[in-house]
Structures are given as C-alpha cells and as structure tokens.
Amino acid sequence: MVQDPSRRFSFGITVENADIRLWFCSRSSRVVSKPFDFSRDLDLLIHVFPSLAFASKEELGWDPTFRPFIKNNGRLVHHIDIDGETYETCQTLSKSSADELISHATRVWFVNRVGSDVPYVFKDVWTEEDQMPEHSVCEALLLDIEEKYGAETREEVATHLLTPIAHCIVHVKNEEDHTGNVMMRGYTPTFKETYRVNVENLGKCDDDDMNPSTEIGIEGLGRGDLKDPLNWYNPMRRILHRKHYRIVFKEVGKSLRTMQNMSDVFTVLSDSAKVLKFIHRAGWVHRDPSIGNLYIYKSRGLIGDLEYAKRKNSDIERELLTDTLHFMAVEAAERRYAHLPPIKEADVHA
Numbered sequence: 001m002v003q004d005p006s007r008r009f010s011f012g013i014t015v016e017n018a019d020i021r022l023w024f025c026s027r028s029s030r031v032v033s034k035p036f037d038f039s040r041d042l043d044l045l046i047h048v049f050p051s052l053a054f055a056s057k058e059e060l061g062w063d064p065t066f067r068p069f070i071k072n073n074g075r076l077v078h079h080i081d082i083d084g085e086t087y088e089t090c091q092t093l094s095k096s097s098a099d100e101l102i103s104h105a106t107r108v109w110f111v112n113r114v115g116s117d118v119p120y121v122f123k124d125v126w127t128e129e130d131q132m133p134e135h136s137v138c139e140a141l142l143l144d145i146e147e148k149y150g151a152e153t154r155e156e157v158a159t160h161l162l163t164p165i166a167h168c169i170v171h172v173k174n175e176e177d178h179t180g181n182v183m184m185r186g187y188t189p190t191f192k193e194t195y196r197v198n199v200e201n202l203g204k205c206d207d208d209d210m211n212p213s214t215e216i217g218i219e220g221l222g223r224g225d226l227k228d229p230l231n232w233y234n235p236m237r238r239i240l241h242r243k244h245y246r247i248v249f250k251e252v253g254k255s256l257r258t259m260q261n262m263s264d265v266f267t268v269l270s271d272s273a274k275v276l277k278f279i280h281r282a283g284w285v286h287r288d289p290s291i292g293n294l295y296i297y298k299s300r301g302l303i304g305d306l307e308y309a310k311r312k313n314s315d316i317e318r319e320l321l322t323d324t325l326h327f328m329a330v331e332a333a334e335r336r337y338a339h340l341p342p343i344k345e346a347d348v349h350a
C-alpha cells in the first residue's frame with residue numbers, strides 16, 4: 001500500500017509454529033484475528049485459503065481504475081479513470097503521505113489525458129467519509145466571497161486558486177469505494193482494548209515532496225509508556241472510515257519551497273496574503289497555507305490544498321490533527337503534555 005498506488009487494502013497471514021493469524025489493513029484500520037491451530041482447525045484452514053484463492057482482484061484490494069501500463073520505451077506509467085476520462089501519469093510530485101498506513105495517503109502526479117500532451121495535476125486521496133470534497137469546498141468558498149464582495153472579487157480570487165477540471169469518488173463494482181461499507185462490509189471494530197505503540201519519532205517528509213502536510217492520529221504519536229496510563233490519552237475513539245476521492249487541476253505551477261527567483265517568491269507571498277484576507281473575511285480559514293501549498297503560475301501566485309479549509313463557525317470536530325509537522329508544536333503533535341507535574345499517590349487514590 002505504501003509502494004503501490006493501485007492497492008486499496010491488503011490481507012496478510014503470519015505463521016508461528018502451528019498458529020496462524022489473519023491480518024487486514026486499509027487506510028482506516030488494521031485488524032488481526034485471534035490465532036488458530038492449522039493442524040487442528042482444518043475446517044477454518046480450508047475455508048480461508050480457497051476464499052483468498054478464488055477472490056476477485058477487487059476483493060483482494062486491487063484498484064481496477066488505476067492500472068499499470070508499459071510504454072513503448074519501457075517506462076512504467078499508470079492509467080487512471082476519473083470522471084469518464086483516462087489520464088496517464090507523467091511524474092510523481094508527492095507521495096510521502098502514503099507512508100502512514102492509516103492516513104489520507106495523498107498522492108499527487110503530473111498527468112495528461114491519454115492521447116494528449118496537455119499537462120495537469122492529479123491528486124488521489126482517502127478523505128474522511130463526512131468530509132466535504134475539495135471541489136465542493138472551493139465552490140462554497142467562492143460563493144461566500146461573491147455574496148460578501150460581489151462577482152468581480154470572486155473572479156479575482158478564483159484566478160489565485162487551483163481550478164478543478166475533473167473529480168470523482170472512485171467506484172469499485174458500481175459502489176463508492178469506502179473502507180467500511182465496501183472493504184469491511186459494514187463491520188466496524190471497537191476500541192474496547194487499545195495499546196500504545198512506541199515509535200522513535202513523528203516521521204519526516206520527503207525533501208522531493210511538494211506538499212509535506214500530513215495528519216496525525218494513533219499512527220503519528222510520539223514516545224510513550226504503557227506503564228503510565230494516567231499520562232496517556234488515546235486521540236482516536238472510533239474508526240475513521242474513508243472514501244476514495246480524486247481530483248484534477250488545470251494549473252501546473254511551481255511550489256514556493258522550490259523557488260529560487262526572489263521576484264517569484266514575493267509575487268506568491270503578496271498574492272497569497274491578498275487572497276487569504278478575502279478568504280478570512282468571508283468567514284473561512286485555510287488551515288494549512290504552507291510553502292508546499294503556494295505556487296507560481298504564469299506570473300501570479302496560487303493557493304492550493306483547500307481540502308482542509310472550513311468555515312470559522314463550523315462545529316465539525318476532527319479526531320485527527322491536520323498541519324505541517326515542521327511548523328507544529330511538539331505537544332500539539334503528540335496530543336499530550338510533555339512536562340506535567342508529578343502525580344502524587346494521594347491524588348491517584350483520592
């Protein structure tokens with residue numbers, strides 16, 4: 001799933017002596033079965049292996065709308081179906097988000113339509129099931145700006161935002177691809193028993209990625225100790241199921257983090273500040289205007305990554321943090337205090 005963008009989910013089998021465990025992993029959860037003895041429980045063993053052997057590619061986690069293709073020059077590309085069109089990948093722009101298994105797994109490519117040389121930017125992402133898709137966020141934002149400032153200001157702001165030209169929720173076997181309804185057939189595990197897993201760090205972003213933004217949940221927590229439950233807060237209280245969303249943008253820009261021309265840098269900063277002012281005064285917050293989300297395109301600055309933008313009066317709460325790790329306070333990233341006063345024994349028993 002990390003290396004292959006055509007994998008939606010995966011199964012696994014581990015064997016220890018005579019004990020077998022089955023594993024399932026999607027972009028929302030990882031589930032492991034209780035072990036069973038394959039030398040004794042032959043009925044279950046016979047049920048498992050034929051089920052996997054005779055399952056379809058879709059049932060084994062492959063994405064039929066994302067297909068590898070070998071060109072005449074031997075180069076591997078992918079053909080992607082979106083909104084009735086087929087696009088071909090040309091170059092990977094961002095993929096580090098996919099390193100976190102339970103995440104949005106955002107991947108970005110330069111693409112063109114099959115049979116055309118016109119370049120576009122394509123984004124593939126697993127969004128929360130109740131999250132407004134990015135093209136809808138963009139349209140709602142521009143409508144609010146038009147209502148407050150008029151059509152002329154709307155058009156001016158729109159010239160500094162990425163323009164969606166195609167988008168869709170991925171369908172598999174005529175169903176919207178969903179980590180719960182499709183992959184788990186409506187079953188949702190509980191959090192009755194949870195354990196904190198120690199990790200060395202919060203992870204790092206690929207220097208070649210244009211957008212290091214990420215999300216942090218139980219996967220991205222910092223160092224912890226199972227022996228100290230009073231200091232541990234589990235930020236995930238339920239499975240956050242996701243839907244598979246794709247969008248294509250018209251503009252192929254250059255990100256601020258790769259610019260060396262200071263004139264372009266100041267153009268981007270000036271235009272972005274102006275647009276963010278209108279966004280804020282229209283009652284919205286972008287939430288992540290980082291150097292990976294600001295671009296130069298035909299001598300004008302662009303702001304991208306509106307998928308996390310929301311109205312300031314929105315009461316929607318997210319159990320995952322959204323931000324750019326390099327600019328995030330450590331305690332906010334870990335969702336726990338680093339330097340709490342010691343807990344006295346009398347306070348524990350009180």
